[in-house]
Amino acid sequence: GIQVEQSPPDLILQEGANSTLRCNFSDSVNNLQWFHQNPWGQLINLFYIPSGTKQNGRLSATTVATERYSLLYISSSQTTDSGVYFCAVEATSGTYKYIFGTGTRLKVLA
Amino acid sequence: GAGVSQSPRYKVAKRGQDVALRCDPISGHVSLFWYQQALGQGPEFLTYFQNEAQLDKSGLPSDRFFAERPEGSVSTLKIQRTQQEDSAVYLCASSFSASGPYEQYFGPGTRLTVT
Numbered sequence: 556g557i558q559v560e561q562s563p564p565d566l567i568l569q570e571g572a573n574s575t576l577r578c579n580f581s582d583s584v585n586n587l588q589w590f591h592q593n594p595w596g597q598l599i600n601l602f603y604i605p606s607g608t609k610q611n612g613r614l615s616a617t618t619v620a621t622e623r624y625s626l627l628y629i630s631s632s633q634t635t636d637s638g639v640y641f642c643a644v645e646a647t648s649g650t651y652k653y654i655f656g657t658g659t660r661l662k663v664l665a
Numbered sequence: 666g667a668g669v670s671q672s673p674r675y676k677v678a679k680r681g682q683d684v685a686l687r688c689d690p691i692s693g694h695v696s697l698f699w700y701q702q703a704l705g706q707g708p709e710f711l712t713y714f715q716n717e718a719q720l721d722k723s724g725l726p727s728d729r730f731f732a733e734r735p736e737g738s739v740s741t742l743k744i745q746r747t748q749q750e751d752s753a754v755y756l757c758a759s760s761f762s763a764s765g766p767y768e769q770y771f772g773p774g775t776r777l778t779v780t
Contacts, residue, residue: 588768596754598708598771641707643769652698652721653769655707 557582557646559656566661568632576627576659578642586645587618588653589627593638601627601640632663667691669772671757677778678747686742686775690759697740698758698769699732708756714740747779 558581568574578587589601602609602616604625609616613632618625625642639660643653670689678684690697696715700708701724711730713721716737725732729748734740744751754774760767 586767590771595773596776597773598756600768600770603768643708651696651713652710652724653700653708655709658707 557584557644557654559642559644559654561640561642561656561659563659564657566659568661568663570632570634570663570665572632572663573628573630574632574661576629576640576661578625578627578644578656580623580625580642580644580656582623583647584620584623584644585647586653587625588643589616589625590641590643591636591638592641592658598641629661632661634663634665637661637663669757669759669770671755671772671775673775674773675776675778677780680749680779681746683743683745684747684777686744686755686777688740688742688757688759688772690738690740690757691761691770692738694759694761694770695737696760696762696767696769697734698760699740699742700756700758701726702754702756702774704753711742711755744777747777749779752777752779 560579590598604618606620613630615628639658642656699711702708710724712732714734729745731743756774757772758769760769
């Protein structure tokens with residue numbers, strides 16, 4: 556089945572710093588989402604982005620489907636950005652289910 | 666509007682007990698998913714419903730796990746004769762469309778601890 560790898564696994568930033576999180580996947584995908592799992596465990600939708608580029612405030616994401624990767628950019632990080640970031644993909648086989656990546660654990664220091 | 670809700674939020678069960686976890690999807694959402702998240706890991710797919718039809722149950726770890734969505738809205742995940750390895754957070758997600766593209770919305774999860 557499709558493999559989804561995220562990097563880096565852990566990231567510590569000072570408040571105000573910028574960062575780039577990467578998601579590599581091993582096969583073509585129909586759908587891709589980025590989520591932020593907050594310290595209370597809630598998965599918050601960041602982007603639905605099977606291809607192209609989107610921006611939402613301090614966050615933006617780019618998916619290059621032909622090269623099988625997606626990037627999440629966080630600018631001017633805040634302590635509330637702390638948590639785990641997951642990308643999730645649905646393979647083109649049309650199974651509907653998401654395969655989640657390994658996650659990036661982000662800690663932003665005040 | 667209301668998001669996906671799950672109940673109970675926390676459940677402690679003695680080994681061997683049966684448990685039932687409930688998911689209320691976003692109103693009008695056709696697709697419903699259950700995932701299991703072990704500590705420190707990403708969520709893993711359990712099962713998928715399109716309306717009341719269970720189209721994929723390939724992720725259910727054993728025949729002790731059973732899910733239903735009889736009227737195409739609320740879903741229940743039942744675990745019989747719970748074991749310690751069943752301890753995890755159980756997440757429910759729903760999406761509007763039965764065919765892509767679509768976006769999945771997750772509930773807050775039920776944390777199950779089997780003692």
